[in-house]
Amino acid sequence: MRWGRLYFAVQATAGLAWWIAVFLSPVVRETTLGRLNPTVVAVFDIPLFVVASAVAAFGVRPAAAVSTGWTGVVSLGLATYATVTTQAGWGVLAMGAATVGSLGALCIILFGRVPTEWIITGPFVFRSATTRAKPARHVVSTFGQIVIFWGLFLVVIPLVIAALEQRWGVGLPFPTSAIPFGVMVLVLASTLGISSGVIMSTLGDGTPLPSAMANSLVIAGPYRWIRNPMAVSGFVQGVAVGLILESWLVIAYAVAGSLLWNYAVRPHEEADLEQRFGDEFRRYRDTVRCWVPQIPRP
Incomplete structure (x- = not known):
């Protein structure tokens, strides 16, 4: 509970400092509230x-529940306001970050921790694949997963984020080499992801899907150098898409996704x-790193 209480203490201090700045600085007021009446907003x-x-x-x-709920309402309201008027974009980002932090702190105060097991429910529960399925079927399922997940997380969501970034006026300049470099990195990362998925589905008697996981521990191909090549591939792909779209928010989205996976799912x-x-995985885990590739020991 201590960390949750500490977060709310920092949030209260930061919130008070921000309101002081709003009333003292027209620049802060305009970039975070647009043309909203600060006095009316401050009353609530x-x-x-x-x-x-x-x-x-x-x-x-x-009080923690009230603060968290209000923060979420303000974030949604500011996002709508900024999207319609193109104002207060930085206020949206600040309150959005506060919403995420408040939710985590609220969970710590209520449960003593963040219940990450809620993520692996329903279709995301870990289940082994049907052992009688042929490798070709696993490969088809893997490519179906790739099309759906990449289409959603590497195309649809980044395009929406990049559009909102421009609409809210919070974009930052990128060097001219960002787009060609991003394309090159995207191709390399996608190659890693596809090859890892194919190896998992052909040698592991399963797929990378949580609901149809491999029945055998795969230590071949990219898995000899790194434990989670598909996770690494996804993170690098997200950064590459951000470079292609020249969107720092998409890059931040990729970083946030990798942190969520590393600390909540992994x-x-x-x-x-x-x-x-059992011991087979423990030896593998102790030998091969999760994020940094290394040459396997003989």
Whole structure:
């Protein structure tokens, strides 16, 4: 609970400092609130955000819930306002980050931790693939996954993010070499992802899908040099797409996704692998790194 309370204490302090800056600096007021009347907004935001966060810092759960709920409402409202008017873009980003932080802090205060196991529910529950399926079927399933996931996470979502970045006026300049360099990196990362998926589906008697995981531990191809080549591929692809779109928000989205996977999903995935493969996986985990490639020991 201590870290959750500390977060709300920092948020209350930052919120108070921001409101002081809003009333003292026209630049801060315009970039974060646009043409919204700061006095009207402050009447609601100071008690529900600043004061509630300060009270939550003492471990008062209702105050933490009020602060978190209000932060989410403000984020959504500012996002709508910025999209319609092209104003207050930086305010959207600030409150969006505060919403994520508040949700995490609220979970810590309520449960003592962030319940990451909620992520691996429903279609994302770890299950072994049907062992009687032929390798060709696993390969087809893997390519179907690639089309769906890449289409959503590397095309649709980045295009939406990049469009909002421009609409909100929060874009940053990129060097002229960003696009060709991004294309090159995207091709290399995609090659790694496809080859890793094919090897997993042909040698592992399964797919990379959580609901149809491999029945055998695969230590071949890219898996000899790195434990999670498809995760590395996805992260690098996201950064490459950000370079191609010249969008720092897309790059931030890729970084956030990799952190979410590393700290929320990977521990559960590796616990499942350890349970299913025992010492074989433990030796592999202790020998091959997760993110940094290395030459395998003979």
